[in-house]
Amino acid sequence: MKPQNKPLITELFTADPSAHVYEDKIYIYPSHDIPHNGEDNDNGDEYQMEDYHVFSMEEGSDEVTDYGMVLHQTQVPWVSNQMWAPDCVFKNGIYHLVFPARDKDGIFRIGIAEGKNPAGPFTPRPDYIPGSFSIDPCSFIDDDEKVYIYFGGLWGGQLEKYRTGTFDPNGAEPEKNEHAVWPKVGLMKDDMSGFEKEPVDVVILDENGNELLAGDEDRRYFEDPWMHKHNGKYYFSYSTGTTHYIVYAVADNPYGPFTYQGRILEPVLGWTTHHSIVEYHGKTYLFYHDCEISQGINHRRNVKYCELEYNEDGTFKTITPEYN
Ligand code: FUB
Numbered sequence: 001m002k003p004q005n006k007p008l009i010t011e012l013f014t015a016d017p018s019a020h021v022y023e024d025k026i027y028i029y030p031s032h033d034i035p036h037n038g039e040d041n042d043n044g045d046e047y048q049m050e051d052y053h054v055f056s057m058e059e060g061s062d063e064v065t066d067y068g069m070v071l072h073q074t075q076v077p078w079v080s081n082q083m084w085a086p087d088c089v090f091k092n093g094i095y096h097l098v099f100p101a102r103d104k105d106g107i108f109r110i111g112i113a114e115g116k117n118p119a120g121p122f123t124p125r126p127d128y129i130p131g132s133f134s135i136d137p138c139s140f141i142d143d144d145e146k147v148y149i150y151f152g153g154l155w156g157g158q159l160e161k162y163r164t165g166t167f168d169p170n171g172a173e174p175e176k177n178e179h180a181v182w183p184k185v186g187l188m189k190d191d192m193s194g195f196e197k198e199p200v201d202v203v204i205l206d207e208n209g210n211e212l213l214a215g216d217e218d219r220r221y222f223e224d225p226w227m228h229k230h231n232g233k234y235y236f237s238y239s240t241g242t243t244h245y246i247v248y249a250v251a252d253n254p255y256g257p258f259t260y261q262g263r264i265l266e267p268v269l270g271w272t273t274h275h276s277i278v279e280y281h282g283k284t285y286l287f288y289h290d291c292e293i294s295q296g297i298n299h300r301r302n303v304k305y306c307e308l309e310y311n312e313d314g315t316f317k318t319i320t321p322e323y324n
Contacts, residue, residue, distance in 0.1 A: 005322060007293050007302035008064055009055060015301035016085030016224070017287040018138070019278040022095075022118040026280055028055040028064075028287065028303065029088045029097065035300050040271070044156025046299040049083045052099065054119045059281055070120030071097060071113050077126050078111065080104050084157075085224070085274060088118065089139035091147055091192055097122045098149065100135040100157075107167060108158050110137045110151060112192070130194050133167065134159045134184070138276075140227035140254065147192065148254050150202065152183035153223030154241060159183070176215025180204070183221050183238065185255060202236060203257040204249045212260065217243045219260050224274040227254065231314060237264055239273050246275045246288070248316065264308065266320045271298045277308060284308045290321065 008014075013033035019026050031049050040046045051072040056065045073079045079101040086099035097113040097120070110132035113122035135157035138150045152159040154173065160181050161171035173181060186199035204212045204221060212220045222241025227234065236258045237248035244267035249258035265275060270291030278285050286308040294300030309317045 005304060005306055007304060008057075009066070009303055010293065011066065012053065013294070013300045014053070014055075014303045015272070015289040016136075016274045017289060017303040017305075018085070018087040018226075018276045019285065019287040019305070020088055020090075020118075021278060021280050022090060025056045025058040025118075026278060026285075027088065027118045028057070029086050030055070030289075030303050031083070031085050031301075033299050033301050035294075038299075040298050042155050044082075044084075047082060047084060047156070048299075050081070052083065052086055052097065052122075056119065067119035070115070071099075071122045071124065073101065076101065076111060076113070076124040078103050078109065078128050080106065082108075084108075085136045087137050087139050087276075089141065089147055089192075090118070091141065091145075091188075092190075094192070095120075095122070096139070096192055098137045098139055100137060100151070103128065107133065108135050109133060110135075110149070131186075131198060132195075133162060136223050136225060136274075138225045138227060140229075142229070142254060146190075147188040148185050148227065149188060149195075149199075150183060150185045150225035150227055150236070151199070152181075152221070152225065154181060157223055159223075174214040176213065178214050179211040180214045180216065180220035183225050200255065202255070204236070205257050205259050207259065209259075217241075218245065219247060226276050228277050228279075230310070233314060234258070235277075237275065237277065239275070244268070244271070244273050246273055246286075250314075261315055263318045264316050266318065268321045269296055269323060270301060272301070284310070286319065292323070 014030040109128035113124040115122040135153040182201035184199040186195040224239035246265035268290035
C-alpha cells in the first residue's frame with residue numbers, strides 16, 4: 001500500500017473517514033457529502049448527508065473498493081436528517097456501524113446498525129442508544145475487549161448545549177477563561193445494547209496539569225475524537241475546529257485525564273478537518289479529508305490518507321498538507 005496525498009475516492013464526495021483493519025484489509029467508514037448549493041453556517045446546515053457507503057483497500061494495490069450504499073436515513077426509524085461522521089466496531093461477532101444523526105426533534109443522537117460483514121449491509125436498531133447525544137462517535141476496544149465510545153462536537157454538534165447535564169437549547173460555549181467544553185466517553189455494555197454507565201467528561205490538561213481553557217482555541221477540543229493505543233499509552237486525538245488542527249493528548253487509561261502533546265496535522269484546504277489512525281502491516285496511517293477536488297467547497301470533501309510516524313519518545317511527527 002503506497003501512502004499518497006491525493007483523493008482516495010473520486011466518484012463520490014466523502015469525509016470523516018474512520019479506518020479499521022478487518023480480514024486483513026483496511027475498511028473505511030466515511031460520511032457521504034451531497035453536492036448541493038446551500039450556504040455554509042455555524043449550525044452545519046450545509047452537511048446534509050443521507051446515507052453511508054463503505055470502502056476497502058489492501059496491501060499491494062491503490063484500488064479502493066466501494067461496496068455501495070449500506071444504510072440510508074429512510075431505513076432508520078428515529079432519524080430525521082444529517083447522518084454525520086460514522087465509525088464501526090466489531091464485537092460479539094457483529095459489525096456495529098455507529099453513527100450520529102438528528103432525531104425527529106432535531107437533536108443529535110447516536111445510533112447503531114448491525115451487520116455480519118464489515119462491508120455491510122447494516123440493519124439499524126429501531127431507536128438510538130439511550131442517553132446518547134451530540135456527534136462524531138469513535139469506538140475503541142481495549143485489550144480487555146471492553147468497548148468505549150468517545151463522542152461530541154461543538155456548534156452544529158450541540159455539545160455545548162449539555163453543560164448543565166441535560167439539553168439546553170440556549171446552551172452556549174463557556175467564557176474564554178473557563179475550562180473548555182469536554183468531549184464524552186461512555187463504556188458500552190458487553191452486549192452492546194447501550195452504555196454501561198452514563199458517559200463522562202474527557203478532561204484535557206496542559207503541560208502544567210491545568211485544564212485547557214475555552215479560549216485556548218489552538219488546543220481545546222472541538223470535534224472529531226479518535227482513540228488508539230501505542231506502547232501502553234492511550235492517545236486521544238481530535239480537531240480544534242476553529243483553528244483547524246488535528247492534535248492529540250495522552251493518558252495511561254481510557255478515561256484520562258489526558259495531557260496535551262502537540263499537533264498531528266496542520267490545517268487542510270476546507271473548514272473542517274477530521275481523521276482516524278490505523279495500524280496496518282507494521283505502519284501507522286492517518287486517514288483524513290480535505291476539499292481538494294471541490295477546491296475549497298466545505299461540504300464537498302474528499303478522503304485522503306498518508307503515513308503517520310512516531311518519534312522515539314512516542315510523540316508524532318507533524319504532517320503539513322501540501323497543495324500545488
Ligand atoms: O461531516 C459533518 C461534520 O463535519 C462532522 O461531524 C465533523 O467532525 C466535521 O467533519
